[in-house]
Amino acid sequence: MDYFEGLHGKQKDVNKAIEEFKKLANENKNSMAMYQLYICYDQGIGVDKNIEEAFSWLKKAAEDVNNAEANFKLGIHYQIGKYVEENQKLAFEYFEKASLRNHVIAQLSLAYCYEIGNGVVSSSAEAMRWYSLAARYIDRGGVKAYPGMGRLFHYGIGITKNDQEALRMFRQAAQYGDPRGYSFLGLCYQHGTGVNKSMQKAIRYYRQATENNGMEGPLYLGICLLDGLGMNINEKKAAKYLSLSSKR
Structure with missing residues (x-):
């Protein structure tokens, strides 16, 4: 990893790093080195991109049950x-x-x-x-x-x-800035799930979801603008939000 990332005073040298990864992988059966080789072949870092080689190294790395990242990937x-x-x-x-x-x-x-x-x-x-x-x-x-x-x-x-426990969970997520937490809170206020209905609050949460890079937030804002829910109908703005949602 030192040559791969230029750590501990060593100059970054991807080719030398790959040589070390292969040595560790083949001679020591080091699963972390195998996983690094997967990344290199998967992304074409220091080698030509090769999906068969990448997948082969990933499967070998995942044979080590302690390599959680390889198993997840x-x-x-x-x-x-x-x-x-x-x-x-x-x-x-x-x-x-x-x-x-x-x-x-x-x-x-x-x-x-x-x-x-x-x-x-x-x-x-x-x-x-x-x-x-x-x-x-x-x-x-x-x-x-x-x-x-x-x-x-x-x-x-x-x-x-x-519904009250669901609401508590959504609020907990929103407290940490999670966009889906905001979106679900918006839905709760829109439909009166565990709270009194309030399109004003629903739209506020949809906007917060959108500002936090959520996919559902702009989708729900677009629908509200198309159907005139809590806002005046505005097809141009609706299209903008729906397009934003599709790109996330």
Whole structure:
């Protein structure tokens, strides 16, 4: 890594770094070196981009159950069918391996798999458990667990429906600036879920979601402008927001 990033007084030399990665990977079976080789071949850093070589190194790196990042990334490949045939069951299995090593984003992915039954039998209880575990690590992306838990309480599928608890989760997410937290709060005020209806507050939260780079915020603002919900109909502005949403 020293040559790869120019650390500890060593001049950055990607070619030399790749040589070291290959030596560590082949001679020491070092999974971190294997993962770095995956990145190099996947992105064409210091070598020609080669998807077969990239995926091969990623699979080797993921054989180390302690390499949570490699297992999570392999799960993503199977989930979206990148370099390999889509396989939701395998995606779930790799997310689970990474989650057991406290990979927070993997825990969020695993929770969502349980929530919608993707690669596994749906289970709101398991989804809630993994969202709750991820929520402990706000600084590592765990804030995204709060909208997930809020959804579970809101829809009450497999657990007791509780709009007040859903609202609390959405507010918790919004407190940390999460755009989906703002969007869900907006929906609550628009439809009167756990609160008195208020299009004024709904639009305010949609705007905050938009300002925080959310996808749903501009979508809902666009719909409000098209239908005249809390605002005057303005098709030109609506098109602007809908276009913004599609780009995020």
